[in-house]
Amino acid sequence: MPRKTIDSPVGALTLTEADGAITSLSWGGEGADDTPLLRAAAEQLDDYFSNRRKVFDLPLEVRGSDAQARICAAIAAIPFGETRTYGDLARDLDLPAQAVGRGCGGNPIPILIPCHRVLGAQGLGGFSGGTGIETKIWLLRHEGAAGLLI
Template identity: 65%
Template sequence: MSRASSEAGSARMSVNTPVGVLSLTEEDGAITRVDWQAGGVDDTPLLRQAREQILAYFAGERRAFDLPLRVEGSQAQRAVCAAMLEIPHGETRTYGEIARDLGQSAQAVGRACGGNPIPVLIPCHRVMGAGGKLTGYSGQGGVETKIALLRLEGAGGFLI
């Protein structure tokens, strides 16, 4: 059963996770947003698939997502999101490493990470400060959520 969304071509579904209720937004056949604002009640094949993949991820049964994603934003924002998607499950990279690869400043990469519209699915939690230093996280719960996601993936052995 599908319920129409207030925005044409847009649907939204919420899913309960260990890091809070995540709401997934689908627009024209791609996931365009994940946020911590409950309220999505739409039901589409893509949203169901995304929900199942997120639940499997939190159950430790999935290491990567196989979903159509669309990042709206500048070319630099899209490039940083693409670089984050390349970071393997359980591994981290620094802002500086990504900046060097993309020819951007570490600060610009940090801003793009903070503006990631599809957190968890695009793993901005895998990006660390210089020397692997734990830095902030823009999602609900801030650094604690970042730590929970890294622990789930077995990343950063220094995170006891």
């Protein structure tokens, strides 16, 4: 599968493409492939980090269970600069909050599917990418997330 690694303010990010869609974004790694889709994804991420983009327009494919796909679709619908809680998504999806938490943690395409916008009922919650909670805080501050208590 083609992979491209880019530098970003939150560290090196590696994008993976399969069957015409982005299937993974991970921290670290190495990849130097240059397909049109990987190039577009890199450009859109650069625009996001440079405050020129708030919405990504890329084909994404979440490989996993139906519940994982539903959770990721709900996360993807959270607008730039806004947040939801695990409980909010659980109610919307008729799933336990713990399942939503696992789904967020299992999101294979963070940032593009903005799981950093999902918070715990009492605060930030966790984040599995980059340096963990520090990366989540950086992304939320970058977006000017309203009502964020940090």
